[in-house]
Amino acid sequence: MIATRRKVVLYNPHAVFFTMPLALLAVGSHLDPERYEVVIIDGRLDPDAERTLVSQLHDAVCLGVTVLTGAPISDALRISRAAKAAHPQLPVVWGGWHPSMFGIECLAEPCVDVTVQGQGEATFAEIVERLAAGDSLEGCAGCMVRLPDGRVLKNPARPLLPLDSFRPHDYGLIPVERYFELKGKRQLDYISSQGCNFRCAFCSDPFVYGREWVGIDPQNVALALRDLQARYGFTDVNFQDETFFTRRDRVQALAQRLIDEKVEITWAATMRADQGMRLPQELWALAKRSGLRRLLVGVESGDNAMLKRIKKDIKIEQVYEVARRMQEMKIAGNFPFIVGFPDETDESVAATIACVKRLRAMSPDFETPIFYFKPYPGSAIVLEAVSKGFRLPDNLSEWSQFDFVAGLPGPWVSGTKYQLIERFKFFQELAWRRTSAGWDLLQRLARFRCRRDEYRWPIEMNLLNWLQPRERLS
Ligand code: B12
Ligand code: SF4
Structure with a gap:
């Protein structure tokens, strides 16, 4: 039976981090293993991915590629073109966030047959x-x-199906140890739900998952993690769910079962501030006991009026309250912000900076990255900007240049504002990060600067950047 299996080859394009290719794990694992041999090639791991891929395609049923908007498109195109050149009859299937929103546009490219x-x-x-x-x-x-x-x-759309109706993810399809090595920690990436019920105007999720959400049964998650841990010996799990805390009963059952099964891990997940407010204290405590070590709480703006405009459906006071609980319970936090929304006022940016300062000063374990608004395709705020004359790319090549990662501001941030924000980010980070003794003076100076909002003549910044150039992420 096994000898007659047909090959299905899947490709994950280059990216800046080494998160496990969960999308390919999901689609690859659901194919009948008796009938198909799934080969996952990750452009981040294989320096000659093109050659490896082409060598695997002989007799394959198809090539599947997962495609995020931005730079991954160029790698996806490169690989798909190489596959077509070597095997012109091979169907190439693109899935993921970009083809979900631009299915027709992707098909304008001759090397893509199905989206x-x-x-x-x-x-x-x-x-x-x-x-x-x-x-x-x-x-x-x-x-x-x-x-x-x-x-x-x-073809007609397919309704969102319950995740428990799919085969469990087969981590044997990827070199798990290699990801641990590249991440520098024994951390497993795991996805326990798909979609999101919320409606944030800057986010593509409502367009791709139609504000629906499906989650794996918590008992199945706990048992899968127990078995995976026995096999791979990881110490930490990074739940990549969009909104992990969507259902409180599910989190409770999962945390309890992890404790009952003695699954000794720490874990990190996403939480909205309003969800955190609604979470009873006993559940915070249970989650912590089961290993919760870090939460990602999207704040986006320190200005309630802006939060309303972007339909975040949270209030800044909720963020502070959740941060207080996290501080109390020694849970680390990542609170990402966005500046440079279309027509954002100086007051709104100033409110964000004030909020970042307040959160960052609460704990050295709180991070407050500031991103520049990028017009993610599909989002409502972008449709609004387009109606006012903003032009989105209209072909794949332009979308691939649409760099989300370089950290440059969009058209709604002036040069002066950009300079101020970059300097603020630098000194804020230096002021509060955990450092060794030799950094005392620089750190004191950075705190002084932040207290006074004094970012002129950033000699320390220029010097440190010169000594230690940083990778620029958006
Ligand atoms: C892990 C992750 C990354 C990793 C990518 C790792 C990799 N594999 O290469 C890293 C850290 C590199 C990354 C980077 C970024 N990401 Co990211 N990321 C995620 C995250 C948290 C999980 C992705 C995942 O594995 N999901 C689990 C799988 C099972 O779900 P899925 O991806 O939706 O896949 C399903 C379908 O889409 C489809 N599918 C997907 N691929 C394929 C392929 C085939 C062949 C088929 C048939 C079907 C299919 O089937 C899957 C199963 O149902 C998502 C949020 C999320 N929860 O999805 C954001 C998300 C995808 N990222 C997003 C963004 C904005 C970014 C960044 C721009 C962030 C930033 N500011 O730097 C960057 C840059 C991306 C770029 N242009 O280079 C957006 C989407 C943007 C977009 N339109 O593409 C998301 C949705 C977060 C959000 N809500 O804003 N990201
Ligand atoms: S930003 Fe987060 S909470 Fe808002 S719609 Fe997107 S995934 Fe959902």
Whole structure:
């Protein structure tokens, strides 16, 4: 039986971090292992990924590529073109966030034959079955296909399916140890839910998952982690869910079961400030006992009026209250902010800076990264900007240049504002980070600067940046 398995090759493009390729794990694991041999190639791990990939494609049913908006598109294009050049008949399927929103536009590229919209497990399984049988993809829900005459066939959407109806993720498909090495820690990436019920105007999620949310049964999550830990010996789990705390009963059952099963790990996850406010104290304590070590709480802006405009549906006071609880319980925090929303006022940016200062000073274990607003495709605020004349890229090549990572501001941040924010970020970080004794003087100076909002003549910044150039993330 095993000898007759057909190969399905999956590719994860280059990216800046070494998070495990969970999307490919999800779609690859759901294929029937008796009938398909899944090969995952990760461009971040393999210096000659193109060659490896081409060598695997002989007789493959198809190539599947996961594609985020921005730089990963160029790598996805490079690989897909190489695959087509070597095997012109091989169907190339793109899935993930960009093809979910721009399925038709991606099909304008000759090396892409099929795009998948939204959740991919069931759609990809059906695509693979049909391709393996030589059948057409007409009527295959959840995907778009370019027909031989060049027309695009838009199949109906596929409803979001419960995650427990899929095969569990088979981490044997990826070199887990290699990811541990590259991350520099024995940390497993795990996804326990998909989608999000909220409506933040700057986020693509409402467009890709239609404000729906599905989660794996907490008992299954706990048991999977127990078994995976026995196999891989990790010490920490990074839940990559968009909103891990969507259902309180689920978190409670998971935390309890992790304790009962004696799964000795720490874990990190995302939490909205309003969810944190609603979480009873006993559940905070239970989560902490089960290993909760760090929360990512999206703040976005320190200005309540801006929070309202971007439909974040939280109040800044909720953030402070949740931060206070985290501080009390010694839970580390990452509180990301965004500045430079279209037409954002100076007062709004100043409120964000004040909020960053307040949170950062609460604990050396609180991080407060500030990102510049980038017009993520699909989001409501971008549609508004477009209606006022902002031009979004209109082809794949332009989208691939649409750099989310370089940390440069969008058109809504003036040069002076950018300079101020960059300096503030630098001194704020230096002022509060844990450092060794030799840093005392610099750190005291940085705190003085932040207290006074005095960022002129940043000699320390220029010197340190010269000595230790930093990778620029947005
Ligand atoms: C891990 C992660 C990363 C990793 C990527 C690791 C990798 N594999 O290369 C890193 C850290 C590098 C990263 C970077 C960024 N990310 Co990111 N990231 C995530 C995160 C947290 C998890 C992704 C994941 O694995 N999900 C789990 C899988 C199971 O879900 P999924 O991706 O939706 O996949 C399903 C479907 O999309 C589909 N599918 C996906 N791929 C494929 C492929 C095929 C062939 C098929 C058939 C189907 C299919 O099927 C899957 C199963 O149902 C998501 C949020 C989230 N929870 O999804 C954000 C998210 C994807 N990132 C996002 C953003 C904005 C960024 C950054 C711009 C952030 C920043 N400011 O720097 C950067 C830069 C990206 C870039 N342009 O280079 C956005 C989406 C943006 C977009 N339109 O592409 C998300 C949704 C977060 C958010 N809500 O804003 N990210
Ligand atoms: S920013 Fe977070 S909470 Fe808001 S819609 Fe996106 S995923 Fe949901």
